[in-house]
Amino acid sequence: MSEVLVLVDHVDGAIRKPTLELLAIAKRLGSPSAVFIGGADKAAAAAETLKGYGADKIYTVDDTEVKGYLVAPKAEVLQQVAAQASPAAILIPSSAEGKEIAGRLAIKLGSGLITDAVDVAEGGVTTQSVFAGNFTVTAKVTQGTPIITVKPNAAAPEEGAGAGAVEAFAATISDAAKGAQIVASQPRQATGRPELTEAAIVVSGGRGTGGDFTAVEALADSLGAAVGASRAAVDSGWKPHTFQVGQTGKVVSPQLYVANGISGAIQHRAGMQTSKTIVAVNKDEEAPMFELVDFGVVGDLHTVLPAATAEIEKRKG
Amino acid sequence: MNIVVCVKYVPDATADRRFESDNTVDRVGVDGLLSELDEYAVEQALQLKEKRADEEITVTALTIGPEKAVDAVRKALQMGADSAVHVQDDAIAGSDAVATSLVLAKAIEKIGQPDVVMCGMASTDAGMSVVPAMLAERLGLPQVTMAAVVETQGNQVRIKRDGDTATEVVGGTMPLVISVTDQSGEARYPSFKGIMAAKKKPLETYTLADLGVDAGQVGLSVAWSAVEDTAARPPRTAGEIVKDEDGSGATALVEFLASKKFI
Numbered sequence: 001m002s003e004v005l006v007l008v009d010h011v012d013g014a015i016r017k018p019t020l021e022l023l024a025i026a027k028r029l030g031s032p033s034a035v036f037i038g039g040a041d042k043a044a045a046a047a048e049t050l051k052g053y054g055a056d057k058i059y060t061v062d063d064t065e066v067k068g069y070l071v072a073p074k075a076e077v078l079q080q081v082a083a084q085a086s087p088a089a090i091l092i093p094s095s096a097e098g099k100e101i102a103g104r105l106a107i108k109l110g111s112g113l114i115t116d117a118v119d120v121a122e123g124g125v126t127t128q129s130v131f132a133g134n135f136t137v138t139a140k141v142t143q144g145t146p147i148i149t150v151k152p153n154a155a156a157p158e159e160g161a162g163a164g165a166v167e168a169f170a171a172t173i174s175d176a177a178k179g180a181q182i183v184a185s186q187p188r189q190a191t192g193r194p195e196l197t198e199a200a201i202v203v204s205g206g207r208g209t210g211g212d213f214t215a216v217e218a219l220a221d222s223l224g225a226a227v228g229a230s231r232a233a234v235d236s237g238w239k240p241h242t243f244q245v246g247q248t249g250k251v252v253s254p255q256l257y258v259a260n261g262i263s264g265a266i267q268h269r270a271g272m273q274t275s276k277t278i279v280a281v282n283k284d285e286e287a288p289m290f291e292l293v294d295f296g297v298v299g300d301l302h303t304v305l306p307a308a309t310a311e312i313e314k315r316k317g
Numbered sequence: 318m319n320i321v322v323c324v325k326y327v328p329d330a331t332a333d334r335r336f337e338s339d340n341t342v343d344r345v346g347v348d349g350l351l352s353e354l355d356e357y358a359v360e361q362a363l364q365l366k367e368k369r370a371d372e373e374i375t376v377t378a379l380t381i382g383p384e385k386a387v388d389a390v391r392k393a394l395q396m397g398a399d400s401a402v403h404v405q406d407d408a409i410a411g412s413d414a415v416a417t418s419l420v421l422a423k424a425i426e427k428i429g430q431p432d433v434v435m436c437g438m439a440s441t442d443a444g445m446s447v448v449p450a451m452l453a454e455r456l457g458l459p460q461v462t463m464a465a466v467v468e469t470q471g472n473q474v475r476i477k478r479d480g481d482t483a484t485e486v487v488g489g490t491m492p493l494v495i496s497v498t499d500q501s502g503e504a505r506y507p508s509f510k511g512i513m514a515a516k517k518k519p520l521e522t523y524t525l526a527d528l529g530v531d532a533g534q535v536g537l538s539v540a541w542s543a544v545e546d547t548a549a550r551p552p553r554t555a556g557e558i559v560k561d562e563d564g565s566g567a568t569a570l571v572e573f574l575a576s577k578k579f580i
């Protein structure tokens with residue numbers, strides 16, 4: 001069975017959940033091979049995790065020489081691993097960096113590229129959601145090694161050990177690939193809540209919060225949810241940009257999305273319209289968000305949310 | 318210094334966007350405009366020029382697209398770009414990002430050695446956010462992308478951006494490709510003076526032959542990926558909407574969440 005390369009997304013060796021989802025998808029297409037580019041001291045633990053989620057092979061690439069350089073070195077690594085492995089497909093997490101790596105790799109390999117897949121079926125047929133989630137498109141790469149970037153939550157991670165053979169891969173990185181470098185980095189403060197793009201439930205607030213997110217956050221915590229925001233809330237400085245849901249923020253597709261004090265502009269919908277269940281609280285019954293909802297409350301979020309949170313806490317006992 | 322800013326003509330997001338029978342985006346029947354997200358790129362190119370007023374800097378707006386796409390570069394000229402290039406060729410219709418990046422790269426080479434290629438963060442229609450990276454690869458340049466803040470000093474570029482896991486400062490040396498987000502600062506409106514001045518600015522139209530690109534390298538038929546099917550999302554079935562009166566809204570909300578097993 002042909003190998004299917006999966007680029008591992010990790011923070012200092014801690015593997016992020018979308019990578020495990022990619023391993024599950026890779027199994028449908030062939031034999032999963034994870035490509036871990038990171039510190040040599042983190043490789044063994046990472047390989048163990050990757051094996052546990054089905055990796056038959058793990059290429060470990062020591063990043064000492066290229067740490068802090070962006071995108072281009074990783075594209076070169078994947079090009080070199082692909083030259084050796086002749087994979088049936090290459091799967092990359094659909095983050096901003098992942099898509100850029102995929103873009104460069106597509107040109108290097110002369111391969112077609114599909115981005116932001118929400119599903120990949122056997123045979124490499126992808127499903128994408130386009131035009132603010134108003135259309136579903138199925139597509140297939142027709143030239144070269146299919147390169148597919150896959151969005152979070154496209155599959156459930158599957159535990160079950162693969163063969164887990166580890167190969168230390170010696171990549172050669174060109175000087176040209178070292179043209180852009182991270183010169184300073186401020187890790188995001190942990191919120192203790194799930195990642196916005198990975199969460200099963202997202203509770204968001206907009207301009208209607210008036211800048212006070214307490215009620216939104218309390219509801220989120222009672223549901224074990226991530227917190228999101230509209231651009232109006234971000235532009236007002238109430239939440240950092242990383243909380244923004246929408247066309248120019250994060251695109252989320254959780255089981256449940258709760259929009260509070262958000263009118264439902266098309267650019268916001270673009271980021272949440274494919275959520276399974278949508279709930280809104282808005283004091284304006286004409287708000288376009290109500291066109292999308294499974295359940296809506298016309299009311300003031302500052303009274304509805306605290307009461308709902310209290311009721312949820314009571315039921316949880 | 319040469320700055321090329323890549324701008325795309327896109328269907329209006331608030332209009333009824335649709336697909337043609339061959340599964341390509343309908344770019345003719347739907348009203349179009351300069352992609353809002355590329356206005357930010359024009360703005361940053363112009364600011365870069367204004368901040369370095371003592372240097373000779375040319376900002377060239379570049380677009381690939383059908384006849385009407387000239388509106389996109391025209392708007393850039395009205396905002397303040399110095400010159401514009403419109404690549405128009407029937408063979409280009411239906412091109413994917415791979416082919417688009419090829420044509421952009423050839424056009425940029427023809428315009429002249431760039432110091433900065435400025436792009437938007439994504440097209441508002443297809444929105445793959447891959448053209449800047451592909452373009453950088455083709456031109457053999459580094460890329461610093463998704464910038465919320467762009468600063469330059471000499472040939473050094475520093476951008477600030479909100480990454481997934483960290484806020485980062487990324488550095489690079491010109492020549493390079495930059496892409497900017499909608500956090501980079503409101504784009505200016507064309508002034509009356511700008512609109513009048515734009516009429517006299519150079520605007521060139523290139524065909525593929527002018528760029529030495531073979532028509533067989535671009536277009537729908539040679540795209541490296543193929544759409545098999547498109548389907549409009551079924552409209553969401555109308556949900557239940559209740560008015561909150563004396564706390565009834567919260568109770569009904571919790572009932573709903575419980576019925577869906579979210580609690």
Ligand SMILES: Cc1cc2nc3c(=O)[nH]c(=O)nc-3n(C[C@H](O)[C@H](O)[C@H](O)COP(=O)(O)OP(=O)(O)OC[C@H]3O[C@@H](n4cnc5c(N)ncnc54)[C@H](O)[C@@H]3O)c2cc1C
Binds near residue numbers: 232248249266271283
């Ligand atoms: C290029 C571009 C990209 C964009 N990208 C994004 C994006 O990624 N994400 C995004 O969100 N937007 C984006 N926007 C902005 C978008 O068009 C809207 O302006 C924005 O989503 C509005 O945010 P909002 O719903 O919070 O504010 P508003 O539209 O002002 O709505 C506030 C809502 O709160 C309700 N309300 C007020 N008080 C209360 C209360 N006490 N209780 C309950 N309800 C209350 C009001 O009835 C109203 O419906 C983009 C715009 C452009 C042009």
Ligand SMILES: Nc1ncnc2c1ncn2[C@@H]1O[C@H](COP(=O)(O)O)[C@@H](O)[C@H]1O
Binds near residue numbers: 323438445
């Ligand atoms: N047809 C085009 N003409 C000019 N620039 C383009 C074109 N397509 C994409 N771009 C540039 O590439 C950026 C990202 O586009 P995309 O990869 O399509 O999301 C845009 O913001 C533009 O700056």
